[in-house]
Amino acid sequence: MKASGELKVEDLRVSFQTAQGTVRAVNGVGFVVKPGDVLGVVGESGCGKSATLRAIAGLTQPPGHIDGGRVEFDGRELTGLGRGGLRRILGNEIGFISQSPFGALNPILSIERQFRNVIKAHRRASARECREIALKALRDVGIAGPERVLDGYAHQLSGGMAQRVVIAMATVHNPQLILADEPTTALDVTVQRQILDLITGLIAESNRSMLIVTHDLGVVAQYCTRVLVMYAGQAVEEGTVDQVFRTPQHPYTQALLAAVPKVGGEIRGLQGGLPDLINYPSGCPYADRCPKATEVCVETRPPMVRAGQGRRTACHHAAGEVAGYAAARS
Amino acid sequence: MRSTLTYALKRLLLVPFMLFLIATLSFLLLALIPGDPAVLIVGEFADQETLARVRADLGLDRPFWEQYLTYLAAVAQADLGQSYLTGTPVMEEIGQRLPNSLVIIIPSLLMAVVVGTVVGTAGGYFRRGPVGKVTSVLISAAQGVPPFFLAIVLIYLLVFTIRMFPVPTGMLYSSMRPPPEVTGVVPLDALLAGQWSVLGAITAHAILPVIATGLFLASYFAKTVRTSVTQAMATPQVEFARACGLPERQVVRYALLTARTSVLTYTAVLFGVMLSATAVVEVVFSWPGIGAWALDGVLKGDLPIIQGFIVVTGGLVIIAYVVLDVLVAALDPRIRH
Ligand SMILES: Nc1ncnc2c1ncn2[C@@H]1O[C@H](COP(=O)(O)OP(=O)(O)O)[C@@H](O)[C@H]1O
Ligand code: SF4
Ligand SMILES: [Mg+2]
Numbered sequence: 001m002k003a004s005g006e007l008k009v010e011d012l013r014v015s016f017q018t019a020q021g022t023v024r025a026v027n028g029v030g031f032v033v034k035p036g037d038v039l040g041v042v043g044e045s046g047c048g049k050s051a052t053l054r055a056i057a058g059l060t061q062p063p064g065h066i067d068g069g070r071v072e073f074d075g076r077e078l079t080g081l082g083r084g085g086l087r088r089i090l091g092n093e094i095g096f097i098s099q100s101p102f103g104a105l106n107p108i109l110s111i112e113r114q115f116r117n118v119i120k121a122h123r124r125a126s127a128r129e130c131r132e133i134a135l136k137a138l139r140d141v142g143i144a145g146p147e148r149v150l151d152g153y154a155h156q157l158s159g160g161m162a163q164r165v166v167i168a169m170a171t172v173h174n175p176q177l178i179l180a181d182e183p184t185t186a187l188d189v190t191v192q193r194q195i196l197d198l199i200t201g202l203i204a205e206s207n208r209s210m211l212i213v214t215h216d217l218g219v220v221a222q223y224c225t226r227v228l229v230m231y232a233g234q235a236v237e238e239g240t241v242d243q244v245f246r247t248p249q250h251p252y253t254q255a256l257l258a259a260v261p262k263v264g265g266e267i268r269g270l271q272g273g274l275p276d277l278i279n280y281p282s283g284c285p286y287a288d289r290c291p292k293a294t295e296v297c298v299e300t301r302p303p304m305v306r307a308g309q310g311r312r313t314a315c316h317h318a319a320g321e322v323a324g325y326a327a328a329r330s
Numbered sequence: 331m332r333s334t335l336t337y338a339l340k341r342l343l344l345v346p347f348m349l350f351l352i353a354t355l356s357f358l359l360l361a362l363i364p365g366d367p368a369v370l371i372v373g374e375f376a377d378q379e380t381l382a383r384v385r386a387d388l389g390l391d392r393p394f395w396e397q398y399l400t401y402l403a404a405v406a407q408a409d410l411g412q413s414y415l416t417g418t419p420v421m422e423e424i425g426q427r428l429p430n431s432l433v434i435i436i437p438s439l440l441m442a443v444v445v446g447t448v449v450g451t452a453g454g455y456f457r458r459g460p461v462g463k464v465t466s467v468l469i470s471a472a473q474g475v476p477p478f479f480l481a482i483v484l485i486y487l488l489v490f491t492i493r494m495f496p497v498p499t500g501m502l503y504s505s506m507r508p509p510p511e512v513t514g515v516v517p518l519d520a521l522l523a524g525q526w527s528v529l530g531a532i533t534a535h536a537i538l539p540v541i542a543t544g545l546f547l548a549s550y551f552a553k554t555v556r557t558s559v560t561q562a563m564a565t566p567q568v569e570f571a572r573a574c575g576l577p578e579r580q581v582v583r584y585a586l587l588t589a590r591t592s593v594l595t596y597t598a599v600l601f602g603v604m605l606s607a608t609a610v611v612e613v614v615f616s617w618p619g620i621g622a623w624a625l626d627g628v629l630k631g632d633l634p635i636i637q638g639f640i641v642v643t644g645g646l647v648i649i650a651y652v653v654l655d656v657l658v659a660a661l662d663p664r665i666r667h
Contacts (some may be wrong), residue, residue, distance in 0.1 A: 062458055083578060091575030098573070103566030107664055108587045118574040153663040169574060229451055 002118040002257055005074050005093070005176030007033040007207065009152045012069035014051045014060060014233075021278040025051040027233040027285075028069070030304070033209050038200060038242070040224035041213045042256070048233035049213040050099075056211070057096050058086045072179065076299035092122040095175035097183045097199070101162035111165060112150040118169050137168040141198055144256070160191035167195070171202055176205065185217075189309050196223055213304065217260050221245060226310075229253045232274050232285035235304060239311035249313040251290045284316065334666055338656040345648055352644035353405045356637040358396055363633065371414050371629055394658025409636035415630060420638035424620060426514040428642065430501065431612070431619035433517055433532065434539050435604045439597060441544035446551020447593065448585075453552065455582055465552070472549030478610040481542035485614070488538065497613040498539075499531045516618075539615045543608065547600055554596055558589030591658050598654035602647035608641075 014026035014246040026048040035041050039051050054060050057070050058078060059299065071078040073094065078086060090096065098104040106114055115134035119125050125133065131150065139148035141164040154162060163183065171178065180199065184192035200223045203210050213221060220227050220241060227244045229237040248254045275285050283298040284290070290297065296316050304314040368384040369376070376384075380587060384495055385391050389400055404411065410420035453465035488494045509519040520528035542565055562568055562585035571584045607620030620639065627635030659665040 002451075004460070004527075030339060054569075057573055061564055062568070087572075087577065089575070090573050096569050096573030097531060098566050100566055104570035106567055106571070106584055106587065108590075110663070117576055117580060121575045121577065121580075155664045166570070182382045 006072075007177055007211070008070075008072040008211070009052075010070040010072075012052060012055055013067040014048070014055050015065055015067050017063040017065065018278075019245075023277045023279060024280045025064070026055065029230065029233070029235045030069075031228050031238060033211055035207045035209050036175070037209045037226055038203060039211050040220035040227045040232060041207075041211065042215065042217060042220060043230035044274065044310070045215065048229045049230055050181050051233075051300045051315065052230070053213055057090060057094060059085075059096070062302060064293065064302065067153050088122070091118060091175070092173045093096075094177050095170035095178045097163075097167055097170050097178060097180040097181045100186050101157075101159060101166045102154060102186075103281060104166050105162060107154050109151055110151065115150065115169060115172070118172060122173050133172065134168075137172045138165070140202075141165075141168045142194070143168075150215070158179070159187050160195065163187060163191075163195055163198075167199060167202075168217075170244055173233075174206075176208050178208070178212075180210060180212045182213050182215065185215075217245075217257070219290065222263050232277065234285060234314065236286070236314045237312065238304075239309070239319050241302060242313050247319075249307070249311075249318040250315045251292050251317075251319075252286050254319070280313075284314075334656070334660045337659050337665075339568060341652045345652060348648045349641075349645050350402070352639055352648070353402055354398075355642075356640040357401045359640070360401075360633050360637055361394065361397075365631060367414055367633060400568050405641060408642060411541035411634035413635055414632050420634050422514070422634075423623065426516075427519060427618060427620040429515045430617065431605070431608055431621060433501075433536055434543060434608060434611070434617065434619065437536070438540045438547055439601060439604070441540060442547035442551050442600070443593060443597060445544070445548040446553075447555050447589075449548065450552040450555025450589075451559050451582065451586060453556040454563065454585070457556070458561055465556070469549050469552045469556070472545055473553070475546070476610075476651050477542045477546040478614050481539065481611055481614045484538050484542055495538050496531070496534050498535070500616045500618055501535050502528065503531055506531055513545060528606060528645065530630070535615070535617075536540055539611050543604065543611055547604070550600065551596060554592050555586075555589050558592050559585050562588040563588075563592055567612050581665060590661065594661075597645075598650045601650045603642075605643040605646060 010028055010030045012029045013024075016023040016025055018083055028049070029052055031039065041052070046144060053081060054064070056078070056249045057068050058081070060066055066079065069079070073089065076089075076129070078089070081089070081154070105111070109117075112131060112134060115137070116127060116130040119130045119133055134150055137147045138149055143149055143161065143164055149161065149165065154165075157165060163186070167183075175318065178199065178214075183199065184195050187195060199210065199212075202208070212219075212224065224241050227233055227239065227241050229244065229250065231252045237244060237248065237253045244253060245257065248257055254320065275281050281287065281298075282301055283296075284293070284302050287293045287297045292315075294317070300316075302314045302316045305318070306312050307318075342490045366381075366385075367388060367390065368381045370629050371384055372380055372480050374450040382391075385533050389397055392400070408421055410424070413423070446645060449465050449468065453462050453469065456462045456465075485498055489497055506528065508516055509523045510523050517529065517532055519531065559582075565588075567588075568581055568585055576584070606621065606624075607615075608619055609625040611617070613620035613625070620643075623636060624639040626632075627639065
């Protein structure tokens with residue numbers, strides 16, 4: 001019985017111990033991913049997207065440390081499960097797709113061997129059954145000659161093929177939820193689209209859900225149902241793609257969208273940089289870059305405020321439903 | 331599989347060339363070292379005539395290049411000359427002593443690989459916990475204690491205090507008669523004669539020197555394995571293995587696969603090092619190996635022994651490297667294909 005499969009993250013905090021001091025990478029992020037949702041997580045590089053994703057899957061490695069928060073999946077708290085309990089969920093109910101397919105695949109074991117290990121991690125199966133399951137999984141991700149891929153090794157695959165193999169492995173047990181960290185950055189544009197079509201296709205089939213980290217707002221616009229904007233380890237705005245892209249309420253989201261020549265491109269040319277994550281600002285982390293910043297912004301951190309229909313913004317001077325903004329951009 | 335074979339053949343073709351280089355090197359050594367071998371053989375007070383005769387016997391009155399060619403030709407026929415001082419053929423002596431050294435070197439390398447891999451893996455996997463701290467201390471300690479020192483401590487404790495092991499007087503008990511000579515290699519002759527008690531004696535005598543060298547070598551393996559495992563645990567590969575829900579023991583196995591190449595490389599390197607570094611342990615245990623013998627040759631300036639030792643150990647090291655290279659290639663699909 002695979003139940004609802006809802007992911008609930010509350011007040012997640014992750015830090016890294018470095019020689020310079022404690023880097024506060026994730027500072028109280030919370031959100032919910034419901035079945036059928038495809039949540040896009042966007043934000044500049046270094047704003048804690050990957051750290052959030054890893055923390056959810058219990059993959060945080062030293063010097064990283066989860067300082068607090070709750071991760072609940074399908075009604076179970078993952079944060080308290082320990083390695084063994086988590087292991088039974090990962091790869092089975094939650095699939096994780098890495099950023100670099102060649103980094104993820106083992107270079108020394110054959111693809112078949114790796115598939116067999118992944119399959120046997122969650123069910124009993126003979127070597128022959130494993131091969132059948134793996135062949136089917138490879139066909140499902142659009143690989144034409146799965147036998148050859150299965151008998152080969154990672155280095156014999158192209159980037160696109162390797163990422164298909166990773167996706168096939170990560171989803172071989174039909175997980176309810178897929179976590180994907182920039183799954184296509186290593187690939188060229190046409191392959192990127194194919195891969196994203198593929199993943200979202202897998203989800204749409206059976207009311208599953210996905211959390212996808214990306215810096216490509218075009219990807220969010222095309223494939224996601226909801227979007228979470230992160231800044232300096234905090235969620236600053238969340239809503240449906242339509243809400244957030246049409247009427248961004250947070251100044252950072254507005255800057256982010258303005259930095260993209262047209263919805264469909266990558267984020268670039270933002271002024272300034274992230275605040276110091278070691279001496280984390282006590283007020284709004286965006287204050288030193290924000291054109292709307294006032295004294296209150298520097299002094300107190302704006303809470304994430306609900307604005308109806310699952311829409312949330314963390315800003316003291318959030319723009320309301322400013323119709324004019326969307327109009328000015330179109 | 332075929333490509334591995336081609337690869338192996340290509341590597342093997344290099345061996346004669348490298349052996350030639352080593353022979354040249356050892357010849358130059360003879361030529362460049364000051365001192366007159368004739369004086370060493372007949373003594374400082376010999377008259378000019380005798381000295382000249384000895385020089386002529388050794389071919390030292392010939393032009394340099396002719397000496398070089400003669401030497402190469404001899405080496406090519408596995409003739410490494412005779413000891414200046416005892417007159418024994420160097421090749422024969424090496425043939426009898428090298429196996430004795432290997433009786434120590436090979437088991438201690440095996441022990442080192444096993445112990446080093448286990449300790450290094452534990453150290454790398456638990457690097458932040460108490461296990462990691464303890465292994466770290468153990469590794470440093472083992473690296474800091476030279477094998478001969480450990481050997482002396484072991485002899486004191488286990489031989490003279492609790493009498494668990496035989497007195498270190500070579501390979502056999504002093505009361506024991508050596509096996510009938512067939513090959514001249516004592517362990518082999520004992521095997522041929524079916525004298526299990528002799529083989530047992532050799533084993534009993536070998537345990538302490540093997541432990542003394544093995545623990546020292548293990549510390550180096552442990553260190554490389556720990557580094558490799560530590561690095562591997564932080565790779566996306568291990569992360570993905572965990573993300574797929576593989577059991578931790580399999581995750582560690584994935585991490586160890588990356589360490590495999592460095593362990594193999596280290597085995598060949600340390601084999602080479604040990605061939606020349608067993609001398610002190612052999613001396614401590616009166617072990618009739620190649621190291622103690624070569625050391626004696628060096629101290630006495632017996633050049634054919636030194637040259638022969640260089641050529642043979644150099645050749646073995648080259649072969650070990652080639653075998654290793656082929657093994658690594660055969661095990662790694664990225665090279666294999
Ligand atoms: N292993 C690490 N050691 C120290 N700091 C780290 C480490 N990994 C990430 N960080 C820090 O955590 C912050 C968030 O990183 P990350 O989650 O990778 O950002 P994103 O994925 O959004 O680009 C960054 O500022 C980075 O400097
Ligand atoms: S809280 Fe103030 S500084 Fe922060 S984004 Fe809003 S206006 Fe800008
Ligand atoms: Mg990232």
